[in-house]
Every structure is written in C-alpha cells, then in structure tokens.
Amino acid sequence: xxxxxREQQMLDAAVRTFGQRGYMAASMDEIAxxxxxxxxxxxxxxxxxxxxxxxCIRREAxxxxxxxxxxxRPGLSADGQLWSGLRAFFTHTARHPDAxxxxxxxxxxxxxxxxxxxxxxxxxIVAFVTQLIAAAxxxxxxxxxxxxxxxxxxxxxxxxxxxxxxxWAGATEGVTAKQAAATLMNFAWAGLGNLMADLxxxxxxxxxxxxxxxxxxxxxxxxPAAVPAAAPEAAVEPVAAAAPQxx
Amino acid sequence: xxxxxREQQMLDAAVRTFGQRGYMAASMDEIAxxxxxxxxxxxxxxxxxxxxxxxCIRREAxxxxxxxxxxxRPGLSADGQLWSGLRAFFTHTARHPDAxxxxxxxxxxxxxxxxxxxxxxxxxIVAFVTQLIAAAxxxxxxxxxxxxxxxxxxxxxxxxxxxxxxxWAGATEGVTAKQAAATLMNFAWAGLGNLMADLxxxxxxxxxxxxxxxxxxxxxxxxPAAVPAAAPEAAVEPVAAAAPQxx
Numbered sequence: 166x167x168x169x170x171r172e173q174q175m176l177d178a179a180v181r182t183f184g185q186r187g188y189m190a191a192s193m194d195e196i197a198x199x200x201x202x203x204x205x206x207x208x209x210x211x212x213x214x215x216x217x218x219x220x221c222i223r224r225e226a227x228x229x230x231x232x233x234x235x236x237x238r239p240g241l242s243a244d245g246q247l248w249s250g251l252r253a254f255f256t257h258t259a260r261h262p263d264a265x266x267x268x269x270x271x272x273x274x275x276x277x278x279x280x281x282x283x284x285x286x287x288x289x290i291v292a293f294v295t296q297l298i299a300a301a302x303x304x305x306x307x308x309x310x311x312x313x314x315x316x317x318x319x320x321x322x323x324x325x326x327x328x329x330x331x332x333w334a335g336a337t338e339g340v341t342a343k344q345a346a347a348t349l350m351n352f353a354w355a356g357l358g359n360l361m362a363d364l365x366x367x368x369x370x371x372x373x374x375x376x377x378x379x380x381x382x383x384x385x386x387x388x389p390a391a392v393p394a395a396a397p398e399a400a401v402e403p404v405a406a407a408a409p410q411x412x
Numbered sequence: 413x414x415x416x417x418r419e420q421q422m423l424d425a426a427v428r429t430f431g432q433r434g435y436m437a438a439s440m441d442e443i444a445x446x447x448x449x450x451x452x453x454x455x456x457x458x459x460x461x462x463x464x465x466x467x468c469i470r471r472e473a474x475x476x477x478x479x480x481x482x483x484x485r486p487g488l489s490a491d492g493q494l495w496s497g498l499r500a501f502f503t504h505t506a507r508h509p510d511a512x513x514x515x516x517x518x519x520x521x522x523x524x525x526x527x528x529x530x531x532x533x534x535x536x537i538v539a540f541v542t543q544l545i546a547a548a549x550x551x552x553x554x555x556x557x558x559x560x561x562x563x564x565x566x567x568x569x570x571x572x573x574x575x576x577x578x579x580w581a582g583a584t585e586g587v588t589a590k591q592a593a594a595t596l597m598n599f600a601w602a603g604l605g606n607l608m609a610d611l612x613x614x615x616x617x618x619x620x621x622x623x624x625x626x627x628x629x630x631x632x633x634x635x636p637a638a639v640p641a642a643a644p645e646a647a648v649e650p651v652a653a654a655a656p657q658x659x
Contacts, residue, residue, distance in 0.1 A: 189523060274523055276436060314587065318595040321580040322573035329572020330565060340561065348565040353599060355606035 172210050175200045179211075180221045184263025188218055188275045222272045222279055225264040226286035232257040233290065243301030244354050250297070251327065251349055255342035258331040265335065269328060287324065295320040323353055419457050422447045426458075427468045431510025435465055435522045469519045469526055472511040473533035479504040480537065490548030491601050497544070498574065498596055502589035505578040512582065516575060534571065542567040570600055 178199035182191045193214055197204040211217040236253020237246050258265040272283040298319050302311045326349055334345040425446035429438045440461055444451040458464040483500020484493050505512040519530040545566050549558045573596055581592040 187523075274521055274527060276434075276521055280521060314584070315595060315598075317584070318577060318580060318587070318592065319599050321576045322596055322599045325576020326569035326573040328576070329568045333565060333568040337561070337564070340565070345565065348562060349569055351562075351606075352566050352569045355602060359598075359602035359606070 168210065171200075171202065171206070175202065175207055175211060175217070176221055176224055179217050180225060180267055181263045183218060183221060183271055184266035188271045188279075193217075218271075218275075218279060219282060221267055222282045225261070225268055226283060228261075228264065229254075229257055229268065230286055230289055230293075234293065237297075243297065243304050244350070247297055247301075247354065248346065248350055250294075251346040252343060254327060255331060255334060255345045259334065259342040259345075262335050265331060269332065291317075291320050291324050294323055298323075323349075326353060415457065418447075418449065418453070422449065422454055422458060422464070423468055423471055426464050427472060427514055428510045430465060430468060430518055431513035435518045435526075440464075465518075465522075465526060466529060468514055469529045472508070472515055473530060475508075475511065476501075476504055476515065477533055477536055477540075481540065484544075490544065490551050491597070493544055494548075494601065495593065495597055497541075498593040499590060501574060502578060502581060502592045506581060506589040506592075509582050512578060516579065538564075538567050538571050541570055545570075570596075573600060 175196065178196045179191075182196050182199060186195075191214075193204055193207060196217070197207045200207070207217070211220060233250050233254050236256075237250040239246070241249060268283055268286070272279045295316055298316050299311075302316065330345050330349055334340040334342070422443065425443045426438075429443050429446060433442075438461075440451055440454060443464070444454045447454070454464070458467060480497050480501050483503075484497040486493070488496060515530055515533070519526045542563055545563050546558075549563065577592050577596055581587040581589070
C-alpha cells in the first residue's frame with residue numbers, strides 16, 4: 166500500500182480518536198490499532214503525537230474551508246450564496262463530528278501550536294464571509310455607506326454564530342444541518358438584509374435615559390452615524406473607522 | 413488586612429497575569445509580586461496554581477453574568493432589553509479585557525476542570541438569552557408558533573456572535589463597546605425582529621435545483637414547516653422538535 170494512502174488511514178484513525186477521546190486521553194496504541202498498522206509505523210510516518218495532531222488539524226481545516234468554498238455557488242444572489250455556504254458548513258460539520266471536535270474544541274483546548282493552526286483557518290473563513298457581505302452591500306448599492314469595520318464586525322458575528330450553532334446542532338437531538346443553516350439565515354439574513362436596505366435596528370426611546378450614565382462609565386462616542394438611520398434621533402452609530410478604541 | 417481583602421488582591425493580580433501571559437507562562441512569583449504579598453501566602457490562601465486559576469474563572473464568570481443580568485432593564489421592550497444586555501456585556505468585556513481573556517481563551521485552552529467552569533457560565537447566559545427571545549416571541553404573540561428548539565438555536569447563535577464580536581472588538585482599534593453592541597443589534601435584531609413578525613428569511617428560487625443533490629448527501633428532512641413563511645414554496649423549515657438527528 167502506498168505511503169500516502171497509509172498516512173490518510175492513520176489520520177482518519179487519529180481524527181476519530183482525538184475527536185472522541187480528546188487530545189490528552191487519546192493513545193497512539195489506539196490510533197495505530199484503529200488504522201490497522203503498527204505503532205512504530207505511525208511514529209515513522211507522523212513523527213510524534215504532537216505532529217500527528219497538527220497534521221489532523223491541517224487536514225480537517227483544509228477540508229472544512231474547501232467544503233464551504235465549494236458549497237457557495239457564485240452565480241447566486243448574496244443571500245443565496247450565504248445560504249449555500251452555510252448549508253455546506255453545517256452539512257460538513259454534521260457529517261464529520263470528530264473533525265469538528267478536533268478543530269473547534271481540541272485544537273483550541275491544548276495551547277500552541279495547535280490554537281494558531283485553527284486560528285489561521287478561522288481568519289480565512291472570516292475573510293471569505295467578509296467578501297460575501299461586502300458583495301451583498303455592493304449588490305444592494307450600499308457600498309459607499311457600509312464602512313469596512315462594520316462589514317468586518319458583521320462577518321465576525323456571523324462566523325461566531327455559525328460556530329456556536331454547529332456545536333449546538335451536534336449536541337442536540339433532532340437538529341439537521343439544513344435546519345441549523347435555516348435558523349442562522351432566519352437570525353442573520355433578515356438582519357443583514359435590513360441593513361443592506363438602509364433599515365438598521367434603532368435603539369428604543371426608553372434607552373436615552375440610561376445613555377449618559379453608561380457613557381460616563383467608560384464608553385467612548387463614535388463619530389457621526391455612518392449608516393443613515395430610519396429614525397435619526399434614536400439611531401445607533403455603527404462602527405466608525407475613525408473612533409478611538411474602547412477600554 | 414482581612415484575609416478576604418488580601419484574597420481579592422491576589423485574584424486581581426492573578427486575572428491580570430493569566431489574561432496577559434496565558435495560564436502556562438504565568439508564574440506564581442509574578443502574581444505574588446503584583447499582589448504585593450509573599451508567594452507562600454498565595455499558596456496558603458489559594459492552595460495551588462490550578463486552584464488559583466479556578467478561583468479566577470469562578471469570580472470572573474460570576475462578575476460577567478451579574479453585569480449582564482444587572483444591565484438588562486426589565487421594564488423595556490424585548491429589543492430594549494436585549495440592547496441593554498448587550499451593551500452591558502460589551503462594556504464589561506471591554507473594561508475587563510484580562511478577565512475576558514481568562515474566560516473565553518485561557519479557561520477553554522487548558523482542559524478540565526477549567527473548561528467545565530466556563531461552560532457552566534455559558535449555559536447560564538444561553539438560558540437567560542433563551543428567556544429573552546421567548547419573551548419577545550410572547551410579546552409579538554408568536555409564542556405558539558416558535559418551537560422551543562428554534563428559540564434555543566437563536567439563543568446559541570446570538571451568544572456565539574456576541575463572543576466572537578467581543579474578541580474582535582478587543583483586538584480592533586477604534587471599536588467601542590457601544591459600537592460592538594450596535595453592530596450585533598443591526599445583525600441580530602432586525603433578523604429576530606422579522607422572525608417575530610412572521611417574516612422569516614426564505615430560500616432563493618435558484619436554490620431548488622441543488623436541493624435534491626444536497627439532501628441525498630446525508631441531510632434529513634424536517635417535518636412540516638413550524639413557522640408560517642411569507643412565500644411557502646421557497647420557505648425554509650426551521651428547527652422542528654420531532655425531526656430525527658443529523659449525522
């Protein structure tokens with residue numbers, strides 16, 4: 166059997182073992198047995214438990230990123246692209262729960278260099294979602310009015326929501342990939358959609374009373390509102406690139 | 413100086429050191445020096461580095477949960493409550509970046525028992541947000557139509573988005589707590605708001621073509637749509653409690 170094939174079998178066994186037992190509790194004996202090879206062969210090919218775990222993270226990060234990219238159909242409208250991308254994401258994580266556990270739990274739970282590997286994948290996905298949202302803004306002719314920082318924040322919110330929902334869907338009886346994607350679209354798109362249509366959420370009137378007190382507590386003011394609001398007095402400033410940093 | 417006061421000083425120093433240096437790299441010498449006490453006194457009071465870290469997680473988890481609960485003003489409309497809660501969350505995390513690093517990064521990065529401590533806090537916050545969304549549904553007279561699973565999913569999405577944005581706001585020049593909260597409200601509320609108004613996002617027509625292929629790839633079908641949709645043919649089923657589990 167060629168080395169490349171054997172290595173993939175070892176990685177398959179390792180992802181399953183790391184995902185189900187956790188990095189610390191996983192034993193090289195178990196991984197070798199599950200892969201149907203001798204333990205010395207695992208060490209010969211993958212060098213160490215650390216290197217094996219790193220190889221698992223890299224392979225699964227690439228597979229997830231590729232699944233999402235391949236799932237997005239470029240000809241669609243912006244919400245169609247997001248929907249197809251989210252379905253691909255939730256389908257992939259539902260179908261590969263051990264890989265998702267490795268990426269989202271194990272890789273972040275055992276320090277460096279593993280956390281840096283998965284952070285790089287996350288940055289790539291955030292950048293991809295940022296492009297999607299920016300494209301949606303252009304499609305809605307919002308381009309000059311939606312500052313770069315606001316788009317970046319929306320992408321971070323969407324990715325965080327997707328990660329959280331993937332964990333939840335995996336742990337909850339009766340939630341399919343399609344349903345998780347639909348829940349997130351219900352949550353996110355109508356929100357993003359309204360934003361694209363120049364209809365941002367506006368702070369309720371009752372809030373004004375508490376503003377001075379809260380602002381005095383250490384928050385800084387943004388510049389003039391960058392997104393025109395439906396009700397100017399109650400409107401909330403979105404992120405403005407020129408504002409100073411909080412805290 | 414009373415023991416309780418000294419202990420809080422040690423915890424202040426420990427949160428700062430763990431948050432900035434990371435759990436592994438933080439030294440008990442540095443913590444003792446920063447607290448202005450001898451190292452043996454830190455061990456006498458807090459027992460070990462592990463116990464000290466656990467005490468930090470517990471104190472900061474309680475402080476964050478309390479800040480969010482106290483920030484939500486019960487008399488307000490549902491979006492007013494969410495807005496006040498989010499502002500309290502982002503204000504607290506911006507003002508206590510070391511505590512947030514301990515809770516959201518360090519506690520999850522160094523295995524058990526730390527991860528379990530912070531998971532308990534997260535569950536409490538998700539439960540709280542679930543109540544808020546359920547209350548919003550009742551306020552909008554959506555109660556019988558919004559299944560429990562859908563509400564739980566929306567709460568997970570919102571909490572995941574907030575966590576992600578708190579990390580991003582802390583790492584991004586020019587983003588205040590108020591702006592991060594506004595970005596999340598723009599993203600989330602108009603989405604939740606539309607859902608409450610019986611206007612869920614609907615899948616684009618172009619998507620129908622890919623459905624059969626995707627469903628054949630392992631997704632399961634939900635039961636009949638539980639949330640009435642604006643355009644029934646294109647509508648997406650939200651989470652239905654009776655559907656079988658994916659993957």
